[in-house]
Amino acid sequence: MRETVKAKAIELLENGTVNRVMGWKTGEFFYDLTPAVFTSREEVEKDFVYSVFSAPNLSKYMIAESRKPGKIAVFLKPCDSYSFQQLLKEHRIWRDNVYVVGVACDGMCSMDVIREKGITGATAVTEDGDVLKLDTLYGEKTIAKKDALLERCVNCKSRKVVIFDEMLGENGEENPESDRFALVEKLEAMTSEERFEFWRGELSRCIRCNACRNVCPACSCEKCVFDNDKSGIAQKAAASDFEENNFHIIRAFHVASRCTDCGECSRVCPQNIPLHLLNRKFIRDINELYGEYQAGSDMDTKPPLMNFTFDDCEPSVVYERGSKA
């Protein structure tokens, strides 16, 4: 797949389909790939990498890139394609200026996960089937690929690229067997006090770097109210740590029913806060109250919280459900 993707990038540039290609650029190591725009065969041959470390979701970059002159090709993994389609639905991407190449994906690995498993000092990697062989400052180490996967890939919700102009590799299927709500269920089973303590603990580590917000494809405002000095709620520092906690809860509200569960928020959090659990709680509730809904899976349906129907649940459901805990 690695070579197929590269060859496709070159082909699209050379046959004039596009004048730019967005993919992942090689880093100093094997794992530190950076999203990048390529404009020539030479650049692609030198630096383009599609590997198990191509985790960054490129959809959000298309908001700006699709407004530039010419057409850009972008490589989207299955989960990235949901974000892309959701953004299209929100009229944030100029579709005519983007050529989407879907790429099949078996899950993305993370150096953070590898470090958590106790392997440090890794300078090079070779993929050997399902195993990653790592050269480290402390000798050769191996780790099974499945043990190095990002959480979102362990609990992969879909291997289906939902929007593309061209597909590389065989397109996969949705995965209804995904165990992605297991932790949410565990949280729901807690008493409200326990749950409060859980989130107070997790969110207490927040350093308010805004990486979760800035990477989030659902957070696409030109200027966030929290960055706007004139909004009256510009928030470089919170008046209390509880206000900081609220930032995440309110952000989850703002993206509810538009969040595709791409998992970028948790991937980028420097403090390992499981932010995706907030979004998944919303997704689970929406499924329960409004019927199964997957944001970004099509172009036709309206996100339940941006729509009104006579079948919608009554607002009082909040009190009923709240009183259960």
Place this chain on the structure above:
Amino acid sequence: MKKVAITDIYGIFGKISENRKLYIPADDGASQARFLPYMEGMQLTEKLNTVRSAKDLFFPQVENLLKFKVSGKQIEMIDERAPVEPFVVFGVRACDCRSFDVLDNVFLHEEPADTFYKARRENGLIITLACNMPEETCFCTAFGIDPADPAGDITAWQAGDCYIFRGNTEKGKQLLEELELADVQADAVAPQQQHIRTIAEKLPFGKLDLTGFDKEHLMEKFNDPRWAQLSESCLGCGTCTFVCPTCQCYDIREFNNGREVQRFRCWDSCMYSDFTMMAHGTNRPTQKERFRQRFMHKLVYYPANNDGLYSCVGCGRCLQKCPVHTNIVKVVKTLGGESV
């Protein structure tokens, strides 16, 4: 030099924390390390370094500066700060220790001194710990830092089944006296140091070439067209600045609740769109200018104003934490070398 058996280190921590606060690097429950106040039963982390640096204990992310109360035509200004109690930080790495040289230049050596920072520096005692297992992202040696011989008030090594201590400052020597530890020969750490230096030799960026990052090449670096490509995918988040041990920019803001005004300061990030916003707007309108500012400051402006001292210490946090893996090493490698 003094020594204590590895198994007795927690006894020493107990003793130190009897009459002052002690911070040690411990796991935070999210598979990462942070400096936490020592309590009995707490374990030292196995991780090389903390996500947030020791800077935080001397220059916290948010602190209140002053309170104003208005009644009629009277404005009362109230300094509410509590006196800083003496405290000890154990396990500061060589890189983070160097960061205090960088911060001291900003907060202490320019008039007027920052009294908030000063009070913490005067009351804080730093025990550094040599790095037995540097990671691939470490490059302190590129800035002349020796991970086998860190500075600080006291230097500690974990060697064999012992911790070995060396007092460097009066304050440090006094604490070691107080702890009544067994003596050990001065060369007891030499084999461990040799071991660390052998690993440090192998660090991929240990000899990062910084030629050309100086006052003489300031405009050349500033005008380099490659900033556009380097900053292209930058998300504009503050991760690199907030985990950085030397970033020292802050904003001063006021919170007015109608009866009184609380003036506070909080860390700011040059990566943010409203950083140093002025009445006429901002002079760094896109992420390219913001990104350039951060690295020009670390590698050119700061050393130009501080006798060549870089304000990067090679801790590698930004290499590990940047969501899109753009970092200072990539900047140096792209703009250095043949462009000089």
